[in-house]
Amino acid sequence: MLVSAEEMLTKAKAGRYAVGQFNINNLEWTKAILLTAQELNSPVILGVSEGAGKYMCGYKTVVGMVNGMLEELNITVPVALHLDHGSYEGAKACIEAGFSSIMFDGSHYPIEENVEKTKELVAICKEKGMSIEAEVGSIGGEEDGVVGAGECADPDECKMIADLGVTMLAAGIGNIHGKYPDNWAGLSFETLDAVQQKTGSMPLVLHGGTGIPADMIQKAISLGVSKINVNTECQLSFQEATRKYIEDGKDKEGKGFDPRKLLAPGTEAIKATVKEKMELFGSVGKA
Ligand code: 13P
Numbered sequence: 562m563l564v565s566a567e568e569m570l571t572k573a574k575a576g577r578y579a580v581g582q583f584n585i586n587n588l589e590w591t592k593a594i595l596l597t598a599q600e601l602n603s604p605v606i607l608g609v610s611e612g613a614g615k616y617m618c619g620y621k622t623v624v625g626m627v628n629g630m631l632e633e634l635n636i637t638v639p640v641a642l643h644l645d646h647g648s649y650e651g652a653k654a655c656i657e658a659g660f661s662s663i664m665f666d667g668s669h670y671p672i673e674e675n676v677e678k679t680k681e682l683v684a685i686c687k688e689k690g691m692s693i694e695a696e697v698g699s700i701g702g703e704e705d706g707v708v709g710a711g712e713c714a715d716p717d718e719c720k721m722i723a724d725l726g727v728t729m730l731a732a733g734i735g736n737i738h739g740k741y742p743d744n745w746a747g748l749s750f751e752t753l754d755a756v757q758q759k760t761g762s763m764p765l766v767l768h769g770g771t772g773i774p775a776d777m778i779q780k781a782i783s784l785g786v787s788k789i790n791v792n793t794e795c796q797l798s799f800q801e802a803t804r805k806y807i808e809d810g811k812d813k814e815g816k817g818f819d820p821r822k823l824l825a826p827g828t829e830a831i832k833a834t835v836k837e838k839m840e841l842f843g844s845v846g847k848a
Contacts, residue, residue, distance in 0.1 A: 563661035570764035578843030584792035620658035638848035664694035698733030757785035802830035
């Protein structure tokens with residue numbers, strides 16, 4: 562059964578590790594992430610962007626697929642199904658469809674409007690036992706058409722949004738989605754420290770997990786980050802393994818054209834990336 566992300570993140574914050582949010586795109590992605598979490602006895606959050614939700618034929622299809630897998634694959638570790646960077650309308654649709662967690666990304670609204678909409682969604686999520694993530698200070702880069710400049714969050718605004726009763730808070734600290742440019746200035750630990758001091762026990766979320774060096778990840782966790790989002794890195798692993806399969810001519814050998822064979826190396830590559838991240842984040846054995 563899907564669970565809210567609240568308990569797993571409260572434990573992570575107290576235990577000084579982070580739970581990975583891995584974005585899903587299709588059946589292979591979902592299966593790879595769930596099996597790895599089970600194998601490593603780690604809690605996990607499946608992230609679904611609005612674009613990926615559409616691609617997978619809508620939120621209800623996603624809920625059906627994930628619930629089916631939890632049962633058929635005997636997944637017993639805590640799993641949350643979370644809307645990533647949700648709009649106000651998207652958040653409501655996922656609540657209806659049976660997600661166990663949502664992110665409402667109101668970072669592009671003026672702060673007053675972000676507060677109003679977040680408040681309303683917090684009340685609905687509380688009633689349904691769901692977790693809700695809010696964002697202050699946009700995450701840079703581009704993800705599914707959502708473009709952000711990568712600004713650092715204002716710690717006072719973070720406190721204001723945290724006090725609305727959200728479960729976890731994403732604060733921009735110079736992180737961006739996708740690959741980091743060569744001239745990237747790195748994470749602003751000064752901002753993160755200030756945000757944590759204002760928000761206390763609130764689990765903090767680090768978006769743009771792809772390509773952040775291990776030492777920065779560890780430092781971020783030590784400063785209160787309890788959820789780390791990874792998307793692009795699984796896509797790159799899948800792409801590389803699939804490319805190799807084709808370039809090696811494997812698709813032309815025997816039944817190598819069978820999609821179950823063609824997609825297998827990519828699926829295994831996603832598993833390896835998820836494993837590496839769970840080990841780095843410290844969530845192994847924490848289910
Ligand atoms: P990356 O694609 O950079 O890993 O970011 C993922 C993310 O933050 C999802 O919200």
